[in-house]
Amino acid sequence: MNKTNNGVQSRSASHWFLQLVGSGLGAPLQILTLGLVGAGIFVAVTLPELPDVQTLRDVQLQEPLRVYSTDGRLIGEFGIERRRPVSIRQIPPLVIDAFLATEDSRFFEHRGIDTQGLGRAVLSYLSTGEKAQGGSTISMQLTRNVFLSPEKTFQRKLAEVLLTLHVEQTLTKEEILELYLNQIFFGHRAYGVSAAAAFYYDKPLDRLTIAEAAMLAGIPKAPSTNNPVTNPERALERRDYILGRMLELGYIDAGQHAAAIATPDTAQAHRPGPDLEAGYIAEMVRAEIVRFYGEEAINRGYRVTTTLEPRLQVAAQEAVRRALRQYDRRHGYRGPEATLDLAGLSEVELDAYLDEVTRVPDLVPGLVTRVSSVGAEIYIGGGEQVELSRKALSWARTQRNLARWQGERRRGPHAVAVGDLVRLRRSSKGDWVLTPIPAVSGALVSLDPHDGAVRALVGGYAFSDSKFNRAVDMRRQPGSSFKPFVYATALERGWTPVSLLRDQAVKLTGNQRWNPKNADHRELGPISMRKALALSRNLASINLLQSVGLEEAQTYIRRFGFDTQALPLGLSMVLGTGELAPVKLAEGYAVFANGGYHVTPYFIQRIEDGDGQIVFEARPARACPDCWYKTGGTSATTRGLAAQGQGLAERVIDPRTAYQMTSLLREVIERGTGTRAKKLERPDIVGKTGTTNDIRDSWFAGYQAEFVTIAWMGFDDFGKLGRGEEGGKAALGMWVDFMEQALDGRPVATLDPPSGLVEVRVDPDRGVETKAKSGVVELVQEEYRDALLGPEPIRVAGPATAGERTDRGSGRPPAPRVMDDLF
Numbered sequence: 134m135n136k137t138n139n140g141v142q143s144r145s146a147s148h149w150f151l152q153l154v155g156s157g158l159g160a161p162l163q164i165l166t167l168g169l170v171g172a173g174i175f176v177a178v179t180l181p182e183l184p185d186v187q188t189l190r191d192v193q194l195q196e197p198l199r200v201y202s203t204d205g206r207l208i209g210e211f212g213i214e215r216r217r218p219v220s221i222r223q224i225p226p227l228v229i230d231a232f233l234a235t236e237d238s239r240f241f242e243h244r245g246i247d248t249q250g251l252g253r254a255v256l257s258y259l260s261t262g263e264k265a266q267g268g269s270t271i272s273m274q275l276t277r278n279v280f281l282s283p284e285k286t287f288q289r290k291l292a293e294v295l296l297t298l299h300v301e302q303t304l305t306k307e308e309i310l311e312l313y314l315n316q317i318f319f320g321h322r323a324y325g326v327s328a329a330a331a332f333y334y335d336k337p338l339d340r341l342t343i344a345e346a347a348m349l350a351g352i353p354k355a356p357s358t359n360n361p362v363t364n365p366e367r368a369l370e371r372r373d374y375i376l377g378r379m380l381e382l383g384y385i386d387a388g389q390h391a392a393a394i395a396t397p398d399t400a401q402a403h404r405p406g407p408d409l410e411a412g413y414i415a416e417m418v419r420a421e422i423v424r425f426y427g428e429e430a431i432n433r434g435y436r437v438t439t440t441l442e443p444r445l446q447v448a449a450q451e452a453v454r455r456a457l458r459q460y461d462r463r464h465g466y467r468g469p470e471a472t473l474d475l476a477g478l479s480e481v482e483l484d485a486y487l488d489e490v491t492r493v494p495d496l497v498p499g500l501v502t503r504v505s506s507v508g509a510e511i512y513i514g515g516g517e518q519v520e521l522s523r524k525a526l527s528w529a530r531t532q533r534n535l536a537r538w539q540g541e542r543r544r545g546p547h548a549v550a551v552g553d554l555v556r557l558r559r560s561s562k563g564d565w566v567l568t569p570i571p572a573v574s575g576a577l578v579s580l581d582p583h584d585g586a587v588r589a590l591v592g593g594y595a596f597s598d599s600k601f602n603r604a605v606d607m608r609r610q611p612g613s614s615f616k617p618f619v620y621a622t623a624l625e626r627g628w629t630p631v632s633l634l635r636d637q638a639v640k641l642t643g644n645q646r647w648n649p650k651n652a653d654h655r656e657l658g659p660i661s662m663r664k665a666l667a668l669s670r671n672l673a674s675i676n677l678l679q680s681v682g683l684e685e686a687q688t689y690i691r692r693f694g695f696d697t698q699a700l701p702l703g704l705s706m707v708l709g710t711g712e713l714a715p716v717k718l719a720e721g722y723a724v725f726a727n728g729g730y731h732v733t734p735y736f737i738q739r740i741e742d743g744d745g746q747i748v749f750e751a752r753p754a755r756a757c758p759d760c761w762y763k764t765g766g767t768s769a770t771t772r773g774l775a776a777q778g779q780g781l782a783e784r785v786i787d788p789r790t791a792y793q794m795t796s797l798l799r800e801v802i803e804r805g806t807g808t809r810a811k812k813l814e815r816p817d818i819v820g821k822t823g824t825t826n827d828i829r830d831s832w833f834a835g836y837q838a839e840f841v842t843i844a845w846m847g848f849d850d851f852g853k854l855g856r857g858e859e860g861g862k863a864a865l866g867m868w869v870d871f872m873e874q875a876l877d878g879r880p881v882a883t884l885d886p887p888s889g890l891v892e893v894r895v896d897p898d899r900g901v902e903t904k905a906k907s908g909v910v911e912l913v914q915e916e917y918r919d920a921l922l923g924p925e926p927i928r929v930a931g932p933a934t935a936g937e938r939t940d941r942g943s944g945r946p947p948a949p950r951v952m953d954d955l956f
Contacts, residue, residue, distance in 0.1 A: 195324065196434030196743055198422055200415045202441045203738065206408035209415025212432045217327040218743070221311040225339050228326060230385075231350035232314065234378040237271040240310070245272040245301035246294060273297045275313045317353045320360035321402060333361060335403040343385060344393040347375040348400060361400035369398055409443050410450060410494060412596025413604065414587070414736055421737060434743025440586035440736050440751075448874035449577045449589035454495070456846060456867035457571035457594055458558075464855060466529035467572060469553035473500060480516060487514045493570055493595045496556040501549045509549050511557060511565075519557065519565050521549075529567055570594065574849050576603035577871060578716045579842040580734050582726035584753040584782075587716070587736040588840065589871070601849070608699075608712035609847065612860065613669045613806075614823025614834040615709035617794055618721060620666055620674075622689040623681050623923070624790045629913040630797060631893075631900040632923035633659040636673040639704065647705070649675055652824075659929050661900055663911075666797050667805030669822060671708060678707040680925050692785035693721035694731055709823060715843040718834055722843070725798070726836040727756035728887075729791040730782040754782035761788075762817075762838035762882040788887040789914050795819055795884065796912070798835070806861040807833065810869055817882045818872065822860030827853050831863035838882030840875055844868040891915045899929050 197212025233240055239247055247270050269277070276296045300309065319329035329349050330336050341349070351371035352360045361368040373394055380390040407415070418437050422430050461467075473486065483500060490498040499511035499519070508522045529548035549555060549567070558568035571594055579589040592602035601607070624630075636657040639649060651671050665673035678686055686706070687697050700711040720734050732754065740749040798819035801807040806822040820835020830847045831854055844867040847854060854863060894908040895901060900922050902908075913921060922928070 195432040198419060198431050198433075198435050198437070200418045200437045200439060202409050202411070202439060202443050202446070204443060205438075206443055208407045208409045208411040208439070208441065209418065210407070211415075211419050215322045215328045215332060216315070216324040216434075217331065218315045218325060218434075219327045219338065221307050221314075223338065224311075224314060224326065225341070225346075227343060228338055228341060228346045228349070229310065229314075230379060230382075231343075231346040231375060232271075232326075234347075234382055234384060235350050235375045236274070236353075238378070238382055240271050241306055243270060245270060245297040269293075270297070271313050272300055272309050275309060275316065276300050278316055279312075318356045319349065319352045320356040321362065331405075332403055333400040335405070342393070342396065343379075343389055344372065344376070344396040344398065345400075347379065347393065348372040348398060351375050361398055362402050365398065365400070368400075372398065409441070409446060410596075411439075411441055411446050411590070412600075413592035413602045414439055414441055414446075414590050416596070416600065416602070417590075417605065417736060422740075435748075436741040436745075437737055438739040438741075440581075440588060440738050441590070442588045445579060445589040445875055446591075448871050449579060449591045452844075452867050452870035452874070453575045453577050453591045454594055455870060456844075456863065457573055457575050458568060459866070460573050460846065460854075460858070460863060461569060461571040462528060466548050466567070467569060469501075469549065469555055470498075470569070471554040472550070473552045473554060475500065475502065475552050480512075483512055484514050490554065491598060493556070493598045495558055496568055496570060497558070499555055499557055501551050501553040501555060504547050504549060504551060509547075511555065513557065521557075521565060521567055525564065525566060570598060572848070573846060573854070574599075574603055575844070575846045575867060576607065576715050577842065577844045577867060578604045578719050579840050579871065579875065580716075580719050580723065581839065582723040582732065582756065582836060582841045583839075584755045585720070585723065585732035585734045586738075586753070587734055589875075590716070590736070603845065604715045607714055607845075609830050609845065610711065610825045611709040611713050611718055611832055611834075612823035612825040612830060613671075613674075613709060614718065614821045614832040614860065615711070615713075616666060616669065616674050616707055617725070617798060617821055618690045618693055618695075619678050619681070619686055619707045620662060620797065621725070621786060621790050621794050622686045623662070623677055624793055624914075625689060625787060626681055626685065626924065627917060627920065628662060628677075628681075628923035629911070629917050629921050630663045630793055631661050631895045631897070631911050631913070631921050633661055633900045633927040633929065634665050634670075634673040635676045635927060636660050636665060636670045637676070639672060639675045639679065641704075649705070649708070659900075659927050661897060663797055663800050664897075666821075667800040667803075669801075669806050674707045675704050678704055692731065693724050694733070695721060709825070715845050718832075719841045719843045722834050722836055723841045724786060725791050725794045726838070726841050727782075727791075728761035729784050729786040729788045730756035731785045732756060732782050752780075754780045756782050757784070760887065762884050764838060764880045764882045787914075789889050792884065792887055792890065793912065793914075806859075807835070807865060809861060809865050810835070810872075813869060813873055813876070815872075815876060815881060817884075818876075820865075820868070822865060824859040824861075828855065828858050829853055831858055832860045833864040833868040835868060835872075837872070837876060838884075839879065840872070842868055842871060842875070844871070886912055889915055891918055893918065893921065895921060900927075 195212065196216045196218060197210045199207060200209040202208055237247070273293055277293050280296055304312075315325040315327070317326070318324055319326075319332070321332060323329045323332040326349060327338055329352065330338050330341055330345075333349065334341065334345050336345070348361055348368060351368060351374070354371070358364060359367045359371060376385070376390055376393050379385045380387065385393070418439060419431070422435060422437065426433075426435070475483075487498055487500070497513050499513040501509055502512050502518065503510040506523070508520055508526060511519050511521060513519055526548055555567060556569050557565045560566050574593055575591075576593065577589065577591045578587065580587045590604050592604040592606075593599045636651070636659070638656065641647060649671055656672060657670065660670065660673060662677070665677070683702055683704070683706070687700060687702065690700065691697050695713070695717065699713065700706050716734055720732075723732055724730065735751055735753055737749070738751050739747060742748050798821055801821055802810045802819060807820055810818060810820065815837070818835060818837050820833055823832030823834065824830065829851050830845065833844045835842060844864045846858070846863045846867065890912040892910050893902055893913055894904065895911050896903040896905070896907070897909050902921065
């Protein structure tokens with residue numbers, strides 16, 4: 134009975150409701166019902182497909198890769214977006230108030246959806262038929278920016294509302310505001326309020342004024358077109374509106390408002406360069422990060438600390454540039470970079486032209502506007518004209534080495550002409566000097582021989598001019614700078630520094646037509662190993678390699694870290710006909726410098742992720758902690774070894790060999806091809822020159838207790854450097870300039886002979902033991918004490934062999950005119 138009555142009542146109610154909906158009075162109810170049903174269906178279908186708002190807690194804001202020196206100086210920044218994430222505690226209330234005033238004044242009152250704002254948006258749409266006002270809260274904007282597209286459709290808006298409600302349930306108001314202020318776009322690749330403050334005002338957030346905070350708050354509405362750099366008038370109007378809102382809401386008082394309104398805006402594009410110029414190493418870091426973490430890692434906020442020491446990097450950059458400029462000047466002016474017809478061009482057009490010219494540090498581009506008998510006038514942009522005196526141009530007018538002149542040859546006294554695009558540099562006296570971008574290239578790398586840390590690296594005159602990294606990516610013949618590795622092989626195989634070598638024509642087997650010569654085309658006959666290396670005698674070195682054996686030498690040389698596939702299996706190997714990068718040559722010389730240990734060059738000390746967590750820290754193996762150079766009575770290699778928990782590197786050569794090679798390489802400085810280095814007045818520096826055939830490459834490889842430094846100069850197209858530009862001049866000048874700065878204030882290091890070496894007084898010309906006062910003391914390995922002349926003794930009857938030319942009255946061979954060449 135009850136069931137029947139209930140069923141009748143239910144059908145009666147349904148019938149009544151359908152009649153009501155179907156009547157004229159039910160039209161509004163029809164709309165409401167259909168809307169509710171549609172909304173319900175939309176929610177039921179859409180909700181499962183919406184993203185998980187929990188991911189907001191782990192949202193990865195795109196932040197550039199930043200590269201730093203050892204002391205925290207910025208040397209490079211990579212990434213599409215400029216961003217500097219900050220916590221909500223680091224954002225001043227003044228800045229927060231400015232954004233709330235313009236974007237969402239009821240942010241802390243609503244639950245993500247501001248019904249008042251939505252109501253205004255609906256009324257606007259009903260009255261205009263256009264979706265001009267969105268009514269979006271800060272929570273809704275964050276939701277849209279992170280999860281949804283910016284398209285203005287009702288479907289997207291409903292999804293936005295649903296997600297916003299979830300966001301408000303998941304995060305606190307402070308977390309939402311922090312994400313929002315770090316995520317919004319401000320134009321000019323600046324994302325987040327901190328990056329915007331740095332870009333537009335070059336300030337941290339806590340130094341912004343009320344007017345500046347209001348200006349930044351007005352940018353996100355139209356970031357690309359209405360920012361104060363692109364459209365200052367519109368941006369100023371927006372700023373003043375926001376200041377009015379801040380006054381209306383009680384965020385500022387009348388006095389603050391009036392002062393802010395009266396404040397002129399000073400926004401401009403601030404694109405600060407790096408704190409330290411080291412473009413080549415910065416690019417090396419970028420490539421490594423991509424190799425290990427993928428291309429997307431560039432925007433994950435990694436912070437990389439390199440091994441570069443700023444003082445040394447600056448010294449290296451200056452040494453390379455000075456050496457290349459000096460070479461360029463020695464060989465004559467090559468003409469302008471370009472020539473422009475200046476007729477009818479305004480200053481604005483000249484400025485536009487100069488703005489497009491590649492920027493090279495220290496070299497200012499300019500256009501010649503007037504030439505007279507007293508000099509020339511150069512326009513350098515911004516309405517500024519500078520003058521070059523006749524004296525300042527005198528070096529260029531000589532036009533030495535005309536083969537390098539670019540373009541049509543000129544006659545007459547003037548090296549420059551109206552319309553020439555030239556480069557100028559300030560001299561130490563403040564005068565302008567005509568200084569073209571050098572056509573010759575150079576590289577310098579300096580590393581710590583204790584663990585291989587790269588302390589300075591320069592791959593060319595300027596990274597902005599050429600991205601090719603000659604210190605790492607270049608492969609060139611090292612010339613005679615490679616000889617020490619063959620000499621070390623001989624020392625390990627029974628030769629001694631006093632063993633005599635044949636500096637005479639090489640006897641070749643088979644049908645070989647190679648006819649090697651010394652650079653001076655002379656033969657000195659039997660000479661000691663010490664003298665042969667100091668004077669870089671090619672024939673003596675080739676005969677030595679022939680005696681040691683090619684395969685024997687290659688096997689031994691592999692210990693220095695060289696890939697034997699890059700070394701020719703022939704006698705020319707001793708002359709450096711293989712191809713090496715400067716950093717690889719430094720790796721080899723480090724074995725001599727640290728007492729016989731092989732260390733691998735590295736340049737990344739530490740990597741931190743965007744949260745500051747260390748994801749990588751270098752722990753390179755180090756050389757012997759207590760057995761080599763000493764400074765001030767303390768071993769130079771002990772510092773920090775135990776604290777860093779680093780292991781011991783592999784010892785690859787006998788320490789006695791390392792000591793003897795250091796002694797032989799010191800002879801190069803004292804009496805050989807590297808005597809220009811004596812200007813440093815440092816008894817603890819050693820090295821070897823290197824020059825390739827036709828003087829196409831100029832090298833100097835040397836070291837001291839704390840630095841292994843390699844300097845190179847040459848043309849990228851393998852052109853000839855010219856007479857007199859051997860390793861003992863062009864490259865050594867660069868090396869000396871750097872080492873003078875690197876060693877400034879550092880104590881002289883001393884090196885005690887390792888055990889197993891004995892003193893022997895020998896005749897320097899005959900290589901045999903003597904008691905005569907004219908004899909010199911030499912340290913030899915004790916097992917070779919009675920076999921000083923080595924496995925293949927070469928004997929002479931007296932101080933000079935028959936037919937050997939001597940200096941008048943000295944009884945010794947004369948020094949060669951050109952002492953170092955490949956062939």
